């Protein structure tokens with residue numbers, strides 16, 4: 001399918017959908033499942049074949065029936081209410097916007113959202129999402145295929161600050177944190193509470209409350225974040241410093257929500273959310289460097305003309 005035309009009208013619909021999603025997610029307390037929907041639509045991306053990714057294909061029965069997507073039909077149906085009011089918006093944009101709003105309304109960081117994702121009806125084969133029963137090397141394999149880093153793995157796992165596992169969906173049961181409707185760094189704090197017996201280096205959890213919390217869930221993949229030294233570094237950092245978690249989370253979530261998506265223009269971001277492109281934005285940087293190269297070439301050509309003109313003048317005088 002063709003990419004949507006991100007004109008003023010489309011941006012207006014995005015703004016309205018943003019408001020409708022805020023109201024819907026707050027009234028239905030469905031932030032966790034909305035975040036999971038956005039992640040599972042995006043997390044099928046394969047950086048080598050450029051297939052999968054945030055393209056709305058999770059709405060296909062074939063895909064939402066994958067065992068890892070159990071329970072997500074609820075979120076797909078809830079999004080249909082917003083789609084009916086704003087049919088112009090692609091499913092791909094709608095699901096990612098729902099993920100951004102889920103984090104926002106539960107008190108998490110503001111995530112930059114650029115619209116314009118294409119919809120697809122092509123679903124990837126089952127098995128691209130991570131298996132919660134595995135360890136660090138599996139996590140690396142899956143996230144590397146998406147084009148994501150160790151830091152992305154840890155910080156995005158912090159999404160488990162929201163919601164819970166359901167026995168009938170995944171076989172696991174219970175929430176990760178005491179308040180599963182609040183987006184904060186408590187996922188990391190809870191993970192470290194059992195840290196010393198889970199292989200955390202002595203002293204790493206200094207300054208953090210110790211002791212195991214009853215009834216809270218730790219998936220094998222969550223525990224893997226403690227066992228691997230690269231991962232553990234970020235767990236400790238985010239447990240100690242919520243601002244660092246929020247900053248890095250916003251960056252990695254944006255990356256996840258844009259896998260395989262090349263925004264048509266960075267101006268759409270400025271218009272839609274009233275933001276100024278930051279100079280640390282790689283797209284803005286590359287635009288700036290193009291302008292710089294063009295100006296440099298222009299100056300060089302002008303200088304060459306002046307020098308040639310000068311020598312031509314001397315030549316004529318000598319004659």
Ligand code: HEM
Pocket residue numbers: 031032033035036039071130131132133139153156157158159160162163164165166167169170171172219221
């Ligand atoms: C690192 C690999 C990951 C694994 C193995 C994993 C696995 C799981 C499992 C087994 C569940 C329970 C599902 C259920 O029974 O309802 C779950 C729930 C959830 N996951 Fe993950 N997940 C991962 C990464 C992520 C990421 C990157 C995010 C978002 C940034 C995320 C957000 C969520 C949320 C919000 C829920 C709660 C859903 C609800 O309450 O209905 N997960 N995840």
